[in-house]
Amino acid sequence: MKYLMCLRYVGTNFCGSQIQPSVRTVQGVLNDAFEALFGVRCMVTSCSRTDSGVHANGATLTVALPDGTLPIPPERLPIAVMPHLPPDVGVYGATAVPDSFHVRHDAQGKEYVYLLYNSPVRNPFYENRAWFYPRPIDGEGLERMKEAAGHLLGTHDFAALMAQGSPVATTVRTLQGLRVLREGELIRFEVEADGFLYNMVRIIVGTLVEVAAGRISPEEIPDILASCDRTRAGMTAPPEGLYLNRVFYTK
């Protein structure tokens, strides 16, 4: 029996999602919760790894039960496991999937959201949940970010927008969506792609913010992409604004 479900967590008090000895990780918490529920160690697999401080609204995971384990109907699973999870982790929307399903290899794409809080003073409700960026971004800056975003859309080699030294077979990705929206004092970036390189969303956001600030012009974006040179793109935006929002699978 194998379940697919969605995962939420507030990343603030985790040392990232991937299991490591003697630190608190999302994977470690999930392993323990499903073991407590089913009375046996299960195979828990996540759609991706996130860094310390990064959040998830709609990550995915699969739980495979060892043969002979008494299953729970999928629709009951999120409620059943809830008492075994800490308050900063939750699961929802469980379904049964074939044993051949792979939560990472079968993913067709992902959507990340990045929140930036743009105000001269901090807002306690966004502490650790958005990037506090006090320098004003006006309507013109927002338009420049949207123009730069247009240059990033499509299929490109994104090596310039990847943390240096990350081993990967290819750095070509297809960016299907990159929306920049202002909602009061929040600026919301929605980024959808068939896959993401290490730190890619945070470097995209950091680059767009430097475009808003006038340190990079929107017209430079194609050159920066073509250069494959990380030093030409903008800074890496901090982790606390980043949310893994959705993972797409074909039906």
Place this chain on the structure above:
Amino acid sequence: MKYLMCLRYVGTNFCGSQIQPSVRTVQGVLNDAFEALFGVRCMVTSCSRTDSGVHANGATLTVALPDGTLPIPPERLPIAVMPHLPPDVGVYGATAVPDSFHVRHDAQGKEYVYLLYNSPVRNPFYENRAWFYPRPIDGEGLERMKEAAGHLLGTHDFAALMAQGSPVATTVRTLQGLRVLREGELIRFEVEADGFLYNMVRIIVGTLVEVAAGRISPEEIPDILASCDRTRAGMTAPPEGLYLNRVFYTK
């Protein structure tokens, strides 16, 4: 020199807003922050007291400087005091007001917001920030709440919707607004009045939720108000969903 400004705080880690010895309170934190900034104890006065766990998005306070204290321009004050405040408290929108201005007595009304998270499973992002209420509230339940809200609007004796034993000169208040909105899995209550009795918003929300659940009918509301009997109204909703959102002053 007297300043009026708006105040935000996440109430989770405070023993309420009013100062008490040897516990952490919002008032205590503000007293210390302004003393650190101006180098002298200032007279810090808040618009109202809130209970442990209750939040504020737009409370108000005044800070009166002792004669001879070097003032700071009002527009600079929120930024200047920020380094002296903990991450769960912030101020914004400061203006200079006459010495005769009183932040509590001159208030014409207030708006509270109450958030209820209505889903079978907890959402970590609303932990301590909304009432987790797993029993489904459907469209019909929402309509019943709106109907009941209509009966609460206007000028009434709200004694039935006040925590018992609260000393107060009169229990008559005018409810100018009571909106019930669904935003996905959140139900948002917006409550505006010329003044509020102790626990009044939480008892209004608790009563409306019992209306949604069918334990109280909307038509009973006028009788409950007329009875002035706290035991006839609904439960007191928990503090973590409550936000003091705005305080109104005449210009």
